[in-house]
Amino acid sequence: MKKxxxxxxxxxxxxxxxxxxxxxxxxxxxxxxxxxLQWKNIQFSFTEANLLPDDHPINNEYNQFLKEFGEEGNLIVVGVKDDAFYTPKNFAAWDKLMKSFKAQKEVDLVVSITDLKKIQKNDSLQTFELVPFVNQTKVNNDAYLKSLKEELFTKMPFYEGLLFNKKSGSIRSAIYLDKKIVNTAxxxxxxxNDFIPKIEAFEKETGINLRVSGMPYVRTLNAKSITDExxxxxxxxxxxxxxxxxxxFRSFRATLISMIIVIVGVMWTFGFLGxxxxxxxxxTALVPSLVIVxxxxNCIFLTNKYQQEYQAHGNKARALQRVITxxxxxxLMTNLTTAxxxxxxVITNSVLLKEFGIVASVSIVALFFLCLITIPIYxxxxxxxKEKHLEHLSRNYTKVFMDWIxxxxxxxxxxVYAVAILIFAVGTIGALKIKTSGSLIEDMPQKTDFFNDxxxxxxxxDGIMPLEITIDTKRKKGVMKLSTLKKMNQLQETIEAIPELSKPISILNLVKYSKQAYYNGNPDFYAxxxxQEQSFILSYAKNTSKNTDQNIMKSYVDSxxxxARITTFMKDIGTGNMGVIEDKLQSKIDSVFPADRYKVVLTGKALVFEKGTKYLLDxxxxxxxxxxxxxxxxxIFLFRSFKMVIVSLIPNLLPLVITxxxxxxxxxxxxxxxxxxxxIAFGISVDDTIHFLAQYRQELVRNNWKIKRSVYATLKEAGVSMFYTSVVLFxxxxxxMLSDFGGTVALGGLIAxxxxxxxxxxxMLLPCLVLTFNKKIANQQEFVKPTIDVLADLSDSDEESENSDIK
Structure with missing residues (x-):
């Protein structure tokens, strides 16, 4: 009755x-x-992946930084390394380009050598004045432009590392976007539609190749690449x-319905996202393709079962019903294991991975029901x-392959056991050699121009990824104390000594520049x-801030x-090296800034991503x-047998070790x-195990609990579908692997x-294990009745009721 x-x-x-x-x-x-209709709610991500939980301390520190200083990733840099730049025509074109950026409401600030300001002392007013670095009346003179380059590289250390590289001669402009639009469409x-066309017009006019980068630019083109893919x-x-x-299958109609089903499944996936x-x-951009793959x-298993049933008894109605029953x-179980x-x-607490896991698993389960319902109806x-549609069931190459198995x-x-043990040993040795990488740009498309930039x-x-340090002096106006500035100077010297980090930028640079200006621009006094000098030099600086429309210290000191804020940029160095750099900086911070008087925090996108990668690895x-x-x-729910769990896990763990x-x-x-x-691979690979063991249990009943006969019958019955589906999945x-993203290539190749x-x-290994673990089954009690009959065994007496289902 229960059955x-x-x-x-x-x-x-x-x-x-x-x-x-x-x-x-x-x-x-x-x-x-x-x-x-839900597609209208779909949005594209405008920020880097945050792999950490929202309430993680690193995230809290980063959010506090953003609250105090605003979005740090609003800088776009435009660089050039070409001697032809210092000609009147090209210099004028560059000036025109920078002015066009400055005139746009999306841009907060442009710092370029064409409109560069230098600090100059005004003794009568006891203040510093910002005066133009470039004399616009002389820019049509080749000799002046060459002298301008010389002056920039020798007398303006404040801008070194920010606007020029003295060793190589390359220059760049810094374009700060409005922080309100940085993380929006x-x-x-x-x-x-605006920025890139202007860059391309300049290159066409001058023949000079411009280099463009910065997090807003990289984010945008990276997101475009994701969309295109x-x-x-x-x-x-x-x-x-x-x-x-x-x-x-050699059947257009079987192929057609399968395509329709997965296309509808893709539409549902986008609907779930919305x-x-x-x-x-x-x-999440990968999920629609995963739904197809x-x-x-699913379509193969259901179509194959329908054709097998029809070939066995020639009754269409019965075959259709048995596809489901x-x-x-x-x-269902195979789709549940995949899901x-x-x-x-979901258990990682990372929003990025949690959303991916939810959408993928829900889409897979929904697709199962779509397949199970649609194929029999179709x-x-x-x-x-026709006979030609059933030929694949006994096609020569599949028969040869299954006979060999x-x-x-x-x-x-x-x-088989010897090879499995050898592969396991070699795979384990290789797995111990795996290294980690926390690179923010490693998985970006490396064949694109923006990656080359x-x-x-x-x-x-020395990089474009910002690493931020905030120094809380725990008292108002504590930043401008000479003792604090000296401590910041020690920390910045440590940063400059690390090859992977760029020259740091902070209020300290401005203070040093103020001293240089006080001594009539002599670069020897950039310190x-x-x-003794503090009182009168800083008084000049304070008067400057009062008389300047925009407080020049506000970006690096809170109101x-x-x-105080120190900004440096980091090369793409990965998790291991990032940890070494962090330790160096933290060691210096601990030795210079007493914890009872200062609170110093390392943060920034580079650090957040590195910590996120480490979190995932942990x-x-x-x-x-x-x-x-x-x-x-x-x-266990299916088979109620611990022995079957062991048998099912071993063949699926071995491929993971190989990978x-x-x-x-x-x-x-x-x-x-x-x-x-x-x-992902484990969840998909175990599907074949379920199909094999489910078919095996049915064959046991049919073959009066004879082990060997049941195993070989299972290989014949389920082996072809397992082979077909594995080829499709591979x-x-x-x-x-067609992707330009290194991570996507690795993901696809490794899973395949x-x-x-x-x-x-x-x-091969699974049937061998079944034969070894179940050497003898005397009766049904040794193969415990499962909670659910995975494969129902319909008797011929049911044929009459089946025939009445389709009219």
Whole structure:
């Protein structure tokens, strides 16, 4: 009675679907329209990925910095390294370009040598004046421009590292955007439609190649690359998987419905993004393609089962119903395990990964129901399969491959174990060699011009990624105390001694420049005032700030004069080196700034990203263990046998070890993108295990609990579908290797390799383990009855009721 109840549920579902086809299809259409209306809520991310939890101390410190000084990533730099720059024509074009930027409401400030200000002493007013560095009446003279270059490089140390590199001769302009637009869509519109065309017009007019970078610029073009790749991935994955599907089944109508299903699934995925108000990031942009890659295997299993059933008894109605009743739970469980692999990212507390995990897992489960409902309904309206559509079930190359698998399992089990142990040992050695990377730009598209410009600024100006230090003196106007300035000077000397960091910028630079100006611009006096000089030099500076429309100290000192800011820029150096630099800086901070008198904080985008990567790495093992636990619980729920859990885990853990070994041997680091590989691949790879063991249990019943006969029958019955789906998954994830993003390439390639090994492991090692662990089953009690019949075994007596389902 209990068995009938379990089987009856799927019979009920099958009859409900097949008797209400028009209503169900209408519901799917309405649901698709609903999700389509949610697309209006889709937004693109305008900031870098924040991998840390919102309440993490590092995030709290960074948010406090933003509260005090505003958005730090509002600087765009435009550089040039060309002697032709110092000609009247090109210099005038540069001046025109900078003035055009300055005139725009999106720009707060432009600092360029064409309108550079230098500090000059006015003894009568006891103040410093900002006077033009360039004499506009002489810029048409070649000799003057050459002398201007010489003066800039020798007498303006305040601007060294900010506007020029004295050693190489390269120069740049600093363009500060309005902080209100930096993290909005307006920034993208301005840079794409206004800023870049102006740069291109200058290059066309002068023939000089300009280099452009800075976080707002990089964010914008990086986001554009992500957007462009969504259509590439969706199109490529749809083409590749559909082509393979057609190659296997040789049926246009089977291929057509599969394409329609995954396209609708993609539409639903975008709908979920809009419904949840999630942003499109470098991770969520992959979900639509993942839906295609994972959805086609669902179509393969269901289509293959329909054709197998029809070939077995020639009854279309019965075959359609058995598509649902015989593989409904098995396909549901495989999709749940796949979704579980993505859902594990929810426990990381990282908003980026949490949103990715939620959208991916929900989309996969929704796609399962879409496949399970749509395919039987579609074939109910189609003619019966022709002979040519069933030829693939006994096609020669698949038969040869499966015969080889069966022969290996039957006669060479010892060699399978030996190879598995050897691979495990080698993979473990390689996995121990894996390094980590916390690079903010490593995963950016390296074939693009903007990435080459990043490399240029790293070489010429020591990077573009801001590292910020705030110094709270715990008293108003404490920053301008000479004792504080001396401590800041010691810290800045330490920063300058670190090759990976650029020359720091702070109020200290202005104080040094003030002393230089006091001594009539002599660069030898670019230094901190002595205690004797302090009173009269700083009084000049204070008078300057009072008489200047914009307080020149406000960007690096808060309004109360209590908190100072030091900004430096960092090269792309990765997690390990970042930790070394942080230790050096922290050691100097601890020795110079007493904790009872100062609160010094290291922050900035570079540090936040590095800490985020470290956070993910620290939680990597937890995430994988959670995935294993979650999937193990599903296996126990299915089979109620600890023995079966062990049997199912070993073939799926081995491919993960192989992948880790490949990463170690080939120098592929652990980073936010490659961290995802293990949980995703494990969740997908275990699908084959469920299909195999589910079919195995059914074969045991059919073959009177004879182990060997059941294992070999399972290989024949389920092996072809496992092979087909694995090929589709391998090819589908390989599509991501078309990306310009290094992380996406690594993600796709590593998952594809893992799934390929997973297929071989499940087709060879898994049956060997089943034969070894279950040497003898005397009766059903030794193979415990599962909670749910994964594969219902319909009797022939049910045929009459099945035939009545479709009229």
């Amino acid at each position: 009938k109840l379990k089987v009856g549920f799927w019979e009920f579902v099958a009859r409900l679907v097949l008797k209400n086809r028009i209503a169900i299809i209408s519901g799917i259409v309405l649901l698709t329209v609903f999700f389509g 307006h920034r993208k519109d301005y840079i794409i 969504i259509s590439l991935f969706v199109g490529a994955s749809l083409f590749v998987t559909s082509f393979i599907f057609f190659f296997f 419904l949840f108000h999630y942003e499109i990031t470098v991770l 994972i959805g086609i295997p 015989k593989v409904g739970t098995a396909t 579980a692999g993505f859902a594990t990212f 074939y109910s309206y189609q003619p019966i399969p 069966e022969h290996t399992v039957r006669y060479n089990r010892r060699y 990043i490399v240029f600024f790293e070489k010429e100006f 901190l005032p002595t205690s 109360t004069g209590q908190i 939680n990597l093992v937890t995430s994988i263990l959670f995935a294993i636990l979650l999937i193990s619980l599903l296996m 880790g070994g490949l990463m170690g041997f080939f120098g592929i680091p652990l980073k936010p993108s490659t961290i995802l590989v293990f949980s 090819a589908g994830f390989s599509v991501f 390799i893992t799934l390929a090994f997973g297929m071989l492991s499940n087709l």
